[in-house]
Amino acid sequence: MVRSRLYPPSLRLMGTAASKPLVAKQPNLTPTSPLSFENPSAFRVKSFGELLRALSVFHFCSFPSLVNNCGKLMSVAQSILGRRGLSLLLKPTFYAQFVAGENEREIFKSMEKMSLLGLRPMLAVPIEEDLGESSGEKRYDDNMGAMLECVRMSHSNSWSKDPMMQLKITALLNPELCAKLTKLISQQPYDLSLLVRAMDGESISFPGLEESEVSHFLRGLQRLNKVAEASVNKVRVLVDAEYTYMNPALSLVTMAMMKKFNKDGVWIWNTYQCYLKESRSLLLNELHLSKNEGFRMGVKLVRGAYMDKERKLAETEGHLDPVHQCWEDTNDSYNGLLDAMLEVISQRPERYRLIVATHNEESVKRAAKRMEELNIDKDGGSVCFGQLLGMCDHVSLTLAKEGxxxxxxxxxxxxxxxxPYLVRRAQENRTVLQGIRKERNLLQQEFSRRLRGGRRSPE
Structure with a gap:
């Protein structure tokens, strides 16, 4: 793995002065009850059909061989049933569990239902590319149109406070170029101002890139600029992290977008994968960069989803494994950065924002407890929580109920x-999917209660 040297050496986490460590606020003297995710009543808002569907899907996902080979199974099913037949099979099952809908009416119906449950939708256009999957400029322009439509739908969703959406840079910028940029900036860093000028339409020459690559990079930056311009003061854009061989380039582009658009608010966010050994130094360096460059910063904290591919790639290319050696180390990494971000936010809530994007109950409880100790408002905008649609609802619904x-x-x-998006997510999150025994048990308890004559709670 090649790391970018765009940023200065790792620092201690700082407050307003470089030499002054963070000091937590006095804890709230009237603590609330600790969060508990043991009660199946969280699922009483679901219909009988929704309970049955979730139980069926989660039962399928409990078999590792099925999850690992779901892509091949879908291909075989399509060859037998045809495209339409496969669609008829998947739409009421896996699709309905994990996807909001196909058209605007279906999407808005799903979003409205979430709102009634106290949840907020974060729309995600399922477009991304990896090496060997690159498209032409027209396809990237079409993808930009889809992103702009996502901004429009997110903003017109009047029942959701403070709307968010996700964006993958490789939907708008060639992944091969991102991989090449990662290598280049490890040797010759690019200044953020250079990228900002390119976003504004200035013809810039980037050292190390061929003429055709410069042309594509400029067009890609301008596509990203259009999406960002459309979202400012309307929708917060959370840029996803991807693979280590392109992440430094993605972070460079994201930081440039922050420099341009996060002067007065946190509209562009970056994602940090805590299963990577470098995650702490990367986040601390970029916090320092945001302070020096004078822009605000949004942080999406995830554990990470590309472990197997990262390890295989490191072994193939003779690099050090970039992923923590054990689950406990990843947990320590996640919880350490979570604590650090919450302390930063407690001092400068207007300057930093965080989404605790995890299905891990202990990390969620830890975040809620520290927020209370640091007097961070549950719904003040500085800290929020995130989970995938169709998963971890017992955590999501309990958190929403608690404010x-x-x-x-x-x-x-x-x-x-x-x-393709669902197959990738299933394989990347298979350890999560296979570990949802608790959620399945809670669903089963509510399903059994309903069979005995218990009623669904009114929405």
Missing amino acids: HAVYKSVPYGSVADTL
Whole structure:
């Protein structure tokens, strides 16, 4: 793995002065009861059909061989049933569990239902590319149109306070170029101002890139600029992290977008994968960069989803494994950065924002407890929580009931368009999918109660 040297050496986490460590606020003297995710009553808002569907889907996902080979199974099913037949099979099951809908009416119906449950949708266009999947400029322009439509739908969703959406840079910028940029900036860093000028339409020459690559990079930056311009003062854009061989380039572009658009508010966010050994130094360096460059910063904190591929790639290319060696180290990494961000936010809530994007109950409880100790408002906008649509609802619904801001990542589109996305997410999150025994048990308890004559709670 090649790391970017765009940023200065790792620092201690700082407050307003470089030499002054963070000091937490006095804890709230009237603590609330600790969060508990043991009660199946969280699912009483679901219909009988929704309970049955979730139980069926989660039962399928409990078999590792099925999850690991779901892409091949879908291909076989399509060859037997045809595209339409496969769509008819998936739409009421896996698709309905994890996707908001195909058209605007279906998407808005799903978003409205979430709102009634106290949850907030975070729309995600299921478009991304990896090496060897690059498209032409027209396809990237079409993808930009889809992103602008996502901004429009997120903003017109009047029942959701403080709307958010997700964005993958490789939907608008060639992944091969991102990989090449990662290598280049490890040797010769690019100044953020250079990228900002390119976003504004100035013809810039980037050292190390060929003429055709410069042309594509300029067009890609201008596509990102259009999406950002459309979202400012309307929708917060959370840029996803991807693979280590392109992440430094993605962070460079994201920091440039922050420099341009996060002067007076936190509209562009970056994602930090805590299963990577470098996650702490990367986040601390970029916090320092935001302070020096004078822009505000949004942070999406995740554990990470590309572990197997990262390890295989490191072994193939003879690099050090970039991923923590054990689950406990990843947990320590996540919880350490979570604590650090909450302390920063307690001092400068107007300057930093955080989404605790995890299905891990202990990290969620830790975040809620520290927020209370640091007097961070549950729904003040500085800290929120995030989980995937169709998963971890017992955590999401409990958090919302307790007054926290909770977002569900909501992909949308046709079955054909979302199927590759769903297959990738299933394989990347298979340890989560296979570990949902507790959620399945809670669903089963509510399902059994309903069979005995218990009623669904009114919405």
